[in-house]
Amino acid sequence: MNTFRTFSFITTAMTYLLIFVGGLVRVAGAGMGCPDWPKCFGRWIPPTSLDQLPDHIDPAKFNIVLAWIEYSNRLFGALVGLAITITVYLAIKHFNDVPRIKWTSLTAFFLTLVEGWLGSVLVDTVLNPITITLHLLLALVIVMLLLFAAQEAYYIEKQDLEKLSRYPKNVEWMFIVLAVSLLLEVVLGTEIRGGLEMIRMENPSVDSQFLLQMLGPFKYIHTLLGFFITGLSGLLWYKLVKTSMNPSQIISQSSTAILGLILIQIVMGELLVFFDLIPLIQLFHMWVASWILGLVMIQYSAWKQSQLSYE
């Protein structure tokens, strides 16, 4: 049992790192670094010089830096896929009688297969914007499932953790609305980015301020939904931390961390709008969003645990 917990936490951490690497591929513009899939220029190890290119591939497509950035995402992705497979194996081995752990892990596993396939579709469609968004969305769902499974296993070992805490009962809808809004916010964010790229393609050197204005309503929906998310997570913090009896450390820390991270998100978002679309900030803006989603999952899992032990 302990093996599963340790392993699933490591897998979750690795998946988070993979989301970061995936975002890096995007901001570095390396998505087409390898024009084929799963191999890169027909090789399992990307070519390091022009003469290693197979004849049927145009040398103009070859950019060694971009190829390796893209390929490191694939290699690391394969590694994470392997880790998730082992996690599922351990889940079935140790928690065959705990459906919520078994099935969450299995779902994560199947979604991972879909995710790999989506990666190949991305290359086939030369980075279709909708597929890019789906690719990210699925990664977020997978990481949330893994996190949930890991935490549930943790609670099976330490059943007393939420025993003394009493949280309001009728907040389940808030978790769901919050998670859905966050996912939607990520979609809007990537749409903004995708839209910017489309406009930029036609107007290569217009400055970003102007580009953002051209995007119109998208930007405002992103901001408005951001306000909503801030309000909702503030309310949830108030309910779970302030009006509850003995909120556990997990609950109070994750609730506070969510608010802190949202503050960071607002600052980063404004930086992107008012200064320049700095790739590094874009990358962290997306990554921190994935943390917030994970924290909401942690909150939910802890809340659920206390409800169960209460019953």
Next chain:
Amino acid sequence: MNKNILTIILCIILLGVGASWVIQKANSSHDIPVIKDVPPFLFTTQNGESFSENELKEKITVLDFMFTSCAGPCPIMTNNMTHLYHDYTNVDEIQFVSITVDPKVDTEERLKQYANALGVDDDRWQFLTSDIDAIKDLKKNGFMLYADELPRGHAIKFVLIDPKGRIRKYYDGTDKASMAVLRNDLNYLVKEIRS
């Protein structure tokens, strides 16, 4: 606890530093090599104006060799070129040049019709013709492209030429991914000019 937070922050900083290194590497990897100068030539456009290597100066040029009655890969190439022509409407720094390899059939008049059919309504896309030997020579020796058995044996390459009239890169004009690379390179060169 404080120690944990410190470790996390340290990891994030390390990731950030690593990421910016990678992003910077990626940006500088777009540097496009200089291959050679386009040699002097003097051809005629679809409007009967003369067009020489001097017209390649001060502009970024995407150039290909084609002929209007071609049924093989040319429609795909023309389609790709048309997309570029329309997408870069607002970018005055970029021009497109198509040179016919079948001057017997592709007269000025014919090229003009062809241009009209593609919706070319300004001088950003020029269609050139000359006598077959001059075309063959420019193609073979100037652009180092296959030029035997014209018109059928024409190459499917798009050639990127910089504002100094130098050949920078070749692209497969029938391939979608190559077009994405070409767009990247075009944007990169435009940025370079404007800055």
